[in-house]
Amino acid sequence: xxxxxxxxxxxxxxxxxxxxxxxxxxxxxxxxxxxxxxxxxxxxxxxxxxxxxxxxxxxxxxxxxxxxxxxxxxxxxxxxxxxxxxxxxxxxxxxxxxxxxxxxxxxxxxxxxxxxxxxxxxxxxxxxxxxxxxxxxxxxxxxxxxxxxxxxxxxxxxxxxxxxxxxxxxxxxxxxxxxxxxxxxxxxxxxxxxxxxxxxxxxxxxxxxxxxxxxxxxxxxxxxxxxxxxxxxxxxxxxxxxxxxxxxxxxxxxxxxxxxxxxxxxxxxxxxxxxxxxxxxxxxxxxxxxxxxxxxxxxxxxxxxxxxxxxxxxxxxxxxxxxxxxxxxxxxxxxxxxxxxxxxxxxxxxxxxxxxxxxxxxxxxxxxxxxxxxxxxxxxxxxxxxxxxxxxxxxxxxxxxxxxxxxxxxxxxxxxxxxxxxxxxxxxxxxxxxxxxxxxxxxxxxxxxxxxxxxxxxxxxxxxxxxxxxxxxxxxxxxxxxxxxxxxxxxxxxxxxxxxxxxxxxxxxxxxxxxxxxxxxxxxxxxxxxxxxxxxxxxxxxxxxxxxxxxxxxxxxxxxxxxxxxxxxxxxxxxxxxxxxxxxxxxxxxxxxxxxxxxxxxxxxxxxxxxxxxxxxxxxxxxxxxxxxxxxxxxxxxxxxxxxxxxxxxxxxxxxxxxxxxxxxxxxxxxxxxxxxxxxxxxxxxxxxxxxxxxxxxxxxxxxxxxxxxxxxxxxxxxxxxxxxxxxxxxxxxxxxxxxxxxxxxxxxxxxxxxxxxxxxxxxxxxxxxxxxxxxxxxxx
Numbered sequence: 001x002x003x004x005x006x007x008x009x010x011x012x013x014x015x016x017x018x019x020x021x022x023x024x025x026x027x028x029x030x031x032x033x034x035x036x037x038x039x040x041x042x043x044x045x046x047x048x049x050x051x052x053x054x055x056x057x058x059x060x061x062x063x064x065x066x067x068x069x070x071x072x073x074x075x076x077x078x079x080x081x082x083x084x085x086x087x088x089x090x091x092x093x094x095x096x097x098x099x100x101x102x103x104x105x106x107x108x109x110x111x112x113x114x115x116x117x118x119x120x121x122x123x124x125x126x127x128x129x130x131x132x133x134x135x136x137x138x139x140x141x142x143x144x145x146x147x148x149x150x151x152x153x154x155x156x157x158x159x160x161x162x163x164x165x166x167x168x169x170x171x172x173x174x175x176x177x178x179x180x181x182x183x184x185x186x187x188x189x190x191x192x193x194x195x196x197x198x199x200x201x202x203x204x205x206x207x208x209x210x211x212x213x214x215x216x217x218x219x220x221x222x223x224x225x226x227x228x229x230x231x232x233x234x235x236x237x238x239x240x241x242x243x244x245x246x247x248x249x250x251x252x253x254x255x256x257x258x259x260x261x262x263x264x265x266x267x268x269x270x271x272x273x274x275x276x277x278x279x280x281x282x283x284x285x286x287x288x289x290x291x292x293x294x295x296x297x298x299x300x301x302x303x304x305x306x307x308x309x310x311x312x313x314x315x316x317x318x319x320x321x322x323x324x325x326x327x328x329x330x331x332x333x334x335x336x337x338x339x340x341x342x343x344x345x346x347x348x349x350x351x352x353x354x355x356x357x358x359x360x361x362x363x364x365x366x367x368x369x370x371x372x373x374x375x376x377x378x379x380x381x382x383x384x385x386x387x388x389x390x391x392x393x394x395x396x397x398x399x400x401x402x403x404x405x406x407x408x409x410x411x412x413x414x415x416x417x418x419x420x421x422x423x424x425x426x427x428x429x430x431x432x433x434x435x436x437x438x439x440x441x442x443x444x445x446x447x448x449x450x451x452x453x454x455x456x457x458x459x460x461x462x463x464x465x466x467x468x469x470x471x472x473x474x475x476x477x478x479x480x481x482x483x484x485x486x487x488x489x490x491x492x493x494x495x496x497x498x499x500x501x502x503x504x505x506x507x508x509x510x511x512x513x514x515x516x517x518x519x520x521x522x523x524x525x526x527x528x529x530x531x532x533x534x535x536x537x538x539x540x541x542x543x544x545x546x547x548x549x550x551x552x553x554x555x556x557x558x559x560x561x562x563x564x565x566x567x568x569x570x571x572x573x574x575x576x577x578x579x580x581x582x583x584x585x586x587x588x589x590x591x592x593x594x595x596x597x598x599x600x601x602x603x604x605x606x607x608x609x610x611x612x613x614x615x616x617x618x619x620x621x622x623x624x625x626x627x628x629x630x631x632x633x634x635x636x637x638x639x640x641x642x643x644x645x646x647x648x649x650x651x652x653x654x655x656x657x658x659x660x661x662x663x664x665x666x667x668x669x670x671x672x673x674x675x676x677x678x679x680x681x682x683x684x685x686x687x688x689x690x691x692x693x694x695x696x697x698x699x700x701x702x703x704x705x706x707x708x709x710x711x712x713x714x715x716x717x718x719x720x721x722x723x724x725x726x727x728x729x730x731x732x733x734x735x736x737x738x739x740x741x742x743x744x745x746x747x748x749x750x751x752x753x754x755x756x757x758x759x760x761x762x763x764x765x766x767x768x769x770x771x772x773x774x775x776x777x778x779x780x781x
Contacts, residue, residue, distance in 0.1 A: 008660065010322050015115040015329055015660075020108040026052030026668030031659060032115050032122050033333075033352035033671070034144040037341035037379070039152060039268050040351020041090055043113070043122055046140055046156060048091040050104050053668055054177045056088045057351045059344040061270045062358065062413045063195045064216040067420040075401050075426065080418040083347070083358025084195050085179055087210055087223045089266040091172040092156045094138070097165055099130045101138070106130045117332045118310070120146065120302040127161065135161040145298060146305040149340045150286035152266040153298055159259040168251045171264055173210050173225055175244040179354070196221075198243035199276050208239055208246030209283060211276050221270035222279035226287045228295075230261040265290040309335055311713070312720055313375035315683050318709035322780070326656040327683065330676035331371070337673050338372050338379040345386050345413065346673065353670025359411040359418055362431040363630055363674035365438035366603075371677045373438075374684070374714040377446050384442060387435050388455035390415025391462060398466055401426070405465025408432055423492035423583070427485040429470060432463040433503030437603065440510045444695050447717050457514045457521045464511035464535050467504045471538065478543035486556065487630070488596035490577070490586040494556035499600040501542050502607055508539040544607070552619045553612065555597045564623070565591035567772040575775075576627035591772075592624040595634035602637045605691060614642045618769040625775045629658050632777065633678025640686040640702065643766040649704035650777035652682035663778055684712050688723060689745075698743035699732075701725040701760060716740065721751070731757040 007024070009016035017028060025044075029052050032043025042055035062081040069076060094101035103111075103126075110127035126138045142154040158167055176194045196212035199220065203209075209224040227248055229235065235252035254260050267286030269279055290298065313331055317324040337350030345360035346368055364383065372380035387408065393415040394406035401407060409417035410425040419425025439456050442448065448456075471481040481504060486497035512532045515522035522532075545554035554560050565586075574580040577591065597620050601613050608616065617638050626632060636651035656679035658664060659671045684690050687710055689700030697716055703709075703725055711724040719737025723730065730744060732751050739752035749756055 010325055012321070012324055013117050013328065015117075015325065016112060017114075018112045020103055020111045022050055022104065025050060027662050028113070029053060029055070030352045030667050030670050032113060033336075033350075034120075034122055034142060034152075035336040035351040036144045036146050036149060037337060037339045037346070037351070038149045038344070039144055040336075041142070041144055041152060042353065043115075044090060045103065046090060046092040046124075046154065047101050047103075048088075048093060048172070048174070049102060053180060053353065054085060054088060055353055056086050056090065057083055057354075057358065058086050058221060058268060058270045059341055059347070059351060060413060061086060061219055061221055062217055063192055063214045065192075067418075069420065073422070076422065077417040077420065079416070080420065081217070081357065081359070081413040081416070082192055083354055083413065084192060084214060085177060085354065086221055086268070086270075087173050087175040087196070087212065088177055089152065089173050089223055089225055089264075089268075090142070090154065091174055092140075092154065092262065092264065093170040093172065094136075094158060095168040095170075096130050096134050096136055097132070099132060099134070101128060101130075101136075103128070109135070115329075115332075117328050118303065118306055119299065120306050121299070134163065134165055136165065136167075137161055143298065143302055144336075145290075145302060146339055147301045148286065148289055148293070148298070149342075150267050150269050150283065151290045151298075152268070153290060153295060154264045154266075155261065155295055156264065157259050157261045158254070160254050160256045162256065164253065164255045166251070166253050167260060168249065169260065169262055171225065171227060171248040171250075171262065173208060173223055173241075173246040175210060175212055196244070200280065201241040201243060201246060203239040203241035203246055203248075206237070206239065206248055207287070208241045208248065209280055210241065210244070210246055211279055217272075219270055219272050220274065220276065220279055221268070222276075222283045224267045224280070224283040224287050226265050226291060228263040228265075228291070230263075232258055235260075263295050309376065312715055314713055315680065316709070316711040317683075317707055319707045323653060323656055326660055327679050329660065330656060330679040331375075333671055334368060334371050334673060334677050334680070335376065338368065338383060339376065341379065341386070342382045343386055343389060346383050347413075348673055349670030350673045353668070355666065355669030356411065357418070358413055360413065361411050362428070362434040365431075365434040366599075367630065367633065367674035367677040367681065369438045370441060370685075371680045373442050373445050374716070377442070377448075377715060380438075380442050381446070381448060381451055384435075384439060384451070384459070385455055388459055391458065395462065398469075403466055403469040405467075405469065406432070406462035407466055408435055408463075423587075424485050424489040427483065427493055428489075429466070429481075429484050430486060430497070430500040430503055432466055433500065433507045436460055436463045436507040436510060437503060440506070441692060444692060445716060452514065453518055453521055457518050458525060460507065460511040460514045461522070461525050461527055464508050467508060468534065468538065471504070473541065474543070477541055479538045479541040480543050486596045487594055487599055488555060488592045489628075490589075490591050490593040491556055491559065491596075492583070492587050494559070496543050496545050496557040497596070498544055498553055498555060499596050501544060502600050502604040505539045505542040506604060508535040512536050512539075550619065552616050553597060553608070555592070555620065559590065562588060562590045565589040565772075567591075567625075567774070570774070572774050575625060577625065578627060590623050592620060594626060594628035594631035595624060595638075596620075598624075598638045599634040602634055602641075602685065606693060610642075613638070614766065617642050617644075621769040621771055623772065625772050626654075626777075629655075629664055629672040629675040630678070632658070633675065633681045636678075636682040637686040640682075640704075641689065641700070643763050644768060645702060645704040646706075647768060647777070648682070648686055649706050650779055652679065652686065653780065654778040655679050655682055657778065657780070661778070683710060684714070688712060688725065690714075696743065697740070699723065699730065700745050701730045702763060703727055725760075727760075729757050729759050731755055
């Protein structure tokens with residue numbers, strides 16, 4: 001068996017952890033989390049303890065909290081939102097001859113856990129000897145259903161190995177679990193003290209239900225459980241419920257070599273409007289469906305769902321088994337974050353942990369939605385519909401800040417701004433353009449006119465209007481957008497951030513085009529010809545700062561005139577810089593937290609010549625410290641484009657292994673969805689060279705020496721496309737749907753029933769760029 005440096009078995013379709021390491025619980029609970037976009041369960045042990053960080057989450061279910069300010073100011077958000085750890089239904093406690101099964105005591109003779117990317121389940125096999133010498137084997141398997149949105153299920157089996165034993169199994173619903181308090185790190189979560197208030201409890205036969213609400217946000221949630229029991233002997237069973245606890249207790253004598261099997265079904269739901277009886281009815285219905293379907297059929301449907309997903313989304317990598325595993329792990333978790341979110345946001349940690357308080361940021365649109373757009377477009381459309389559903393809140397926020405149109409929040413759960421730090425929150429207005437970019441990409445890839453008419457045009461129009469009021473013409477006739485923060489949060493409140501200006505430019509042009517395509521929708525939104533002309537003129541006159549002397553674009557106006565950060569004098573333990581140095585110093589230096597201009601070159605490729613891209617990339621590589629998991633993927637894509645394939649591979653490995661190797665030391669609080677999605681971007685947009693602008697699909701593939709073969713699949717306008725790349729050629733194969741035209745290294749070709757194989761032109765080697773001292777990308781071994 002081959003294992004990586006963190007103890008996981010390296011295998012193409014699963015992630016296996018063998019042996020017991022209690023110190024690793026915090027991170028493995030995130031890694032082994034199961035979710036479907038609506039419901040998320042952290043990978044805690046069924047027995048409830050030991051536990052690193054308990055977690056059960058319902059997407060969009062939050063509690064309000066006051067945002068503290070040393071000095072308040074006009075326009076500062078007054079309240080934030082924090083994701084709630086809802087009632088835990090994973091708990092199945094075991095007592096062996098009166099001794100609680102607890103992995104901290106006795107001996108774990110065998111122990112393994114397996115996250116299976118094809119079955120969509122977490123399996124566990126443990127042989128445990130109690131402190132008094134009783135030995136049992138415990139097998140469990142759990143799933144959060146992709147096909148039954150509100151349903152989760154656990155199968156739990158116990159087998160005495162050396163004697164007949166009296167076993168007691170307690171299956172719980174537990175509300176208001178204690179959650180560890182956070183440290184002084186803005187990436188972590190605010191711990192909520194007993195956030196759930198009991199509304200109703202009931203128990204009967206093998207079933208129970210608990211209903212709670214939050215004190216301030218006024219949201220109601222319900223969870224119900226029911227069970228199937230299989231055992232040869234006659235058990236003694238009882239069930240009861242109280243405000244924060246419901247418990248089924250099963251006591252039974254089990255002979256050596258026989259087993260007791262408990263299958264637990266869980267139904268979860270929440271609402272801001274429905275009554276307690278209505279919520280009870282919802283979760284009761286989910287349970288009824290689960291019991292009627294049965295465990296075996298649930299498993300079969302889960303496998304079928306994933307088989308369909310992998311048929312359109314799989315990536316194959318020859319030459320690096322660990323990265324093959326990591327990319328499928330990444331895709332599996334991106335799917336879990338967005339598959340059944342439907343009318344909700346996709347949080348930056350998915351539903352794997354409480355990091356960032358469960359908020360969604362701009363990285364959903366920029367990193368996660370491209371993956372879903374080309375592999376599971378329905379989920380991408382749902383995520384954009386959530387943005388559209390919050391449009392009234394964004395309009396109110398724009399009005400509050402003295403602007404027209406809409407201003408979407410920097411971080412949020414419900415659509416209201418949740419950031420208490422103005423320079424990297426409200427000032428990061430590029431989120432508007434990121435949403436517009438995701439809309440344009442989705443429409444180009446799907447041709448979804450129903451979405452365009454119902455949501456897309458309005459999103460483009462209201463974001464375009466915001467740029468009109470945020471920017472102004474200078475005396476030279478340039479359209480400027482001043483006092484903003486781009487993706488690089490170490491350069492706040494800057495003038496003419498080039499990423500923001502380029503993305504706003506596209507937003508304005510695309511809003512104009514959408515209104516021309518859908519004139520009746522434009523009329524409903526009171527868009528006239530003069531307003532369209534104004535958008536186009538501002539886009540044409542957008543100011544893009546450039547340093548003629550250095551021959552590079554400026555990340556923001558005057559950036560290249562700042563003093564450089566002293567990287568050589570910065571010890572490794574002082575990263576991330578934001579936790580060890582004042583922002584006042586960071587904002588005045590040439591130091592880049594995460595890819596900014598490089599991201600602009602990848603998302604707006606036609607704004608730069610190939611020579612400018614190469615010079616810009618080299619200049620900003622020397623300044624970028626990657627104090628964010630968002631950075632490596634964008635740097636990898638551009639490194640591949642400008643000819644630094646070895647460096648692109650290293651950044652790809654960093655993006656793909658960020659969570660599996662815990663590179664940022666915070667996986668305990670949840671996985672990094674943008675970095676996981678970034679692994680896909682590195683393969684498809686980086687080494688595959690795919691671009692999707694102007695309604696055209698193009699590829700310019702090249703592989704680094706470390707990868708012998710790369711194959712991936714995407715969906716384009718309803719057609720399935722397979723791309724296979726080797727060192728000297730690329731093959732394009734239509735898997736389903738109608739033929740279409742694509743471009744390969746500038747050459748147009750029509751893809752039909754016959755696969756097309758085209759040569760990959762050679763690329764001149766370029767010297768590696770300089771990197772900040774001590775900040776080279778992660779390299780294994």
